[in-house]
Amino acid sequence: MKQGLIQLRDFIAAHADSIVVLADKHTLDDCYPLLGADLPYVTVPYGEGYKNLNSCEYIWKKLTELNASRQTILLCLGGGVLCDMGAFAGACYQRGMRVVLVPTSLLAMVDASTGGKTGVNFLGFKNYIGLFAQAEETFICPTFLETLPYSERVNGYVEMLKHGLIADRNHYNKVKMLFLKENSKLDNALILDSIAIKQRHVEQD
Ligand SMILES: NC(=O)c1ccc[n+]([C@@H]2O[C@H](COP(=O)([O-])OP(=O)(O)OC[C@H]3O[C@@H](n4cnc5c(N)ncnc54)[C@H](O)[C@@H]3O)[C@@H](O)[C@H]2O)c1
Numbered sequence: 001m002k003q004g005l006i007q008l009r010d011f012i013a014a015h016a017d018s019i020v021v022l023a024d025k026h027t028l029d030d031c032y033p034l035l036g037a038d039l040p041y042v043t044v045p046y047g048e049g050y051k052n053l054n055s056c057e058y059i060w061k062k063l064t065e066l067n068a069s070r071q072t073i074l075l076c077l078g079g080g081v082l083c084d085m086g087a088f089a090g091a092c093y094q095r096g097m098r099v100v101l102v103p104t105s106l107l108a109m110v111d112a113s114t115g116g117k118t119g120v121n122f123l124g125f126k127n128y129i130g131l132f133a134q135a136e137e138t139f140i141c142p143t144f145l146e147t148l149p150y151s152e153r154v155n156g157y158v159e160m161l162k163h164g165l166i167a168d169r170n171h172y173n174k175v176k177m178l179f180l181k182e183n184s185k186l187d188n189a190l191i192l193d194s195i196a197i198k199q200r201h202v203e204q205d
Contacts (some may be wrong), residue, residue: 018073
């Protein structure tokens with residue numbers, strides 16, 4: 001797992017010829033410009049309702065039109081919906097292309113970025129079709145959170161509170177303070193602590 005926009009931009013500069021970005025409208029408008037490169041991209045509609053096999057089929061169609069191969073890197077730029085679905089679509093495309101996760105929501109950073117769970121919803125069942133597939137690399141860049149609406153931030157805070165409750169009272173107390181003010185400053189170290197707690201639990205599983 002790597003951290004920060006500089007590391008992400010370095011990675012992109014080194015692999016620019018082989019990257020296709022997967023984004024939704026929000027992350028295309030707000031996050032893609034921060035990548036610092038003019039990369040080919042595929043967009044899918046945002047929201048849980050589009051986390052399905054139809055969207056995957058659309059992604060596979062667009063990858064084929066772009067002549068993507070197994071060596072192509074699918075850079076998933078988005079929240080948990082986009083990262084779960086992109087990682088699944090990438091794992092299936094030509095029996096597995098390269099996948100890099102760039103979670104842009106707080107929940108995706110502290111939860112969906114770890115553990116290799118990928119998948120989509122099916123017939124009303126959540127995450128019903130999927131597989132375990134570790135991304136080749138994951139970049140945690142808190143800068144992306146600057147455009148994340150407060151209501152979405154709170155989903156991440158709740159998950160971080162859970163990490164505190166499970167493993168670390170001090171972490172819990174610090175996260176609790178974030179709920180008090182809408183514009184509370186989120187310390188990057190708290191994000192990394194939450195990821196570390198999640199990683200420890202994934203390893204124990
Ligand atoms: N794989 C796992 O281990 C795991 C763990 C937890 C949750 N999940 C999955 O994560 C999903 C929920 O993820 P979520 O809470 O990130 O929701 P989401 O992916 O729907 O993202 C929420 C909204 O925020 C927007 N957004 C994301 N980043 C943004 C940014 N930087 N600026 C502006 N807008 C931005 C998205 O476009 C979307 O509209 C669920 O489908 C859940 O199943 C997976």
